[in-house]
Amino acid sequence: MKNIITLNDLIIKAVEELDEERVIKLASKALKSGMDPLFLLDLIKEGVKRVGKLYEEQKYFIADLIMAGLIFKEVLELEEIKAQFQRKSDEIEGKIVVGTVKGDLHDIGKDIFKGLMEVNGFEVIDLGVDVPEDAFVKSVIKYKPDIVGLSGVLTTTVESMKDVVEALVQAGVRNSVKIILGGNHITREACEYIGADSFTNDASEGVKICKQLLKSK
Template identity: 55%
Template sequence: MNDFTEIKESLVSYVEQLDEEKSLELAREALNAGIDPLSLIDVMNEGMKRVGILYDSKDYFIADLIMAGMIFRQVLGLKEITDYFHRTNHKKIGKVVIGTVKGDIHDIGKDIFRYMLEANGFDVIDLGVDVAREIFIKNVQKHNPDILALSGVLTSTVDEMREIVNALKEVQLRDKVKIIIGANHLTENSFRFIGADGFATDASVGAKLCREWMNLGHGQGVEGNG
């Protein structure tokens, strides 16, 4: 069995340094050497986490986050990974409606989480960015998802997420769907204020929480964080 430790560490560093060329080159090398595509996605996610830390410390800016997201998307577009998605496409474990809430046009975190969900066997309906609460409600009614995923980079999105949860209560849909919220700025306090079932500041952790929900069934109150 190959030990990919050195390759993984180098790839995380290249993503952290926003080195697009070396990241893609090493990702291809790892896939050709036989690394599991899901393992590679986890490595890329670790690199993204480091970029997020640098952003939070104001060493990186939004343009750097966008660059890291572009690198991630390019790696996800490599043939070995897309082939993996196609092979597992029929093995759906649940359905998720996802979107970035109204007032926020950022899609990096949402897109990464969507890819992680798809890699874990979910059917994902992506509503895009700047999504009004009425659109979320309409799509929960239309698609009857197991999980509703709300994303938001801006701290101001906390209030909008809460309003979406309240709107679901008003139309008596709240107890029919699990709600996970995702953003780097989320805390235990903001999570409880919003009234979701779980939150994650890390896409991989969020995807694992969603899998756990599917394994446990649909009882309310399961919580999680990153």
């Protein structure tokens, strides 16, 4: 157990230090030793979360956030990880628009969620990162999704998420969609303040919630 814990810590630390080569080497070792691919992604997310914290403390810069995202994408290319995101069926259960809200460049949690949603039969329209509220409004009008997923890692994104919901209300399309929030800092109180239907701190749980939202829609 001690060796497993040590490996977990090493992976998180390597991501935090933006050591791409070491992250890939440790990730490959972990997968070959039997680590669950989604658990590995949780470790990568924790490392990226620490990068985000260092950015908020002005010890890291935007380039470092981008680098963390690139490292994450490298991990996603590992064969054992890619196998987790292979769609089981061509049948479409529902449609969701996702994006990291304005003021945040993080896409790790969003990309994991996107991949899992696609595996579970959802059509996903990904708007990317640093997405302004009007882009969400235009996408809802254009694609007519069942759900809108707002992602954010930085604590400042609570206000950006609220701006998106208010923009959807003003455009008269809020009631046509369910809204789910994603981010470790999101609480039930924050969800109610923002005006969303639900929230999650875990991508796998987010898939279950979206299926429930689709049934209740």
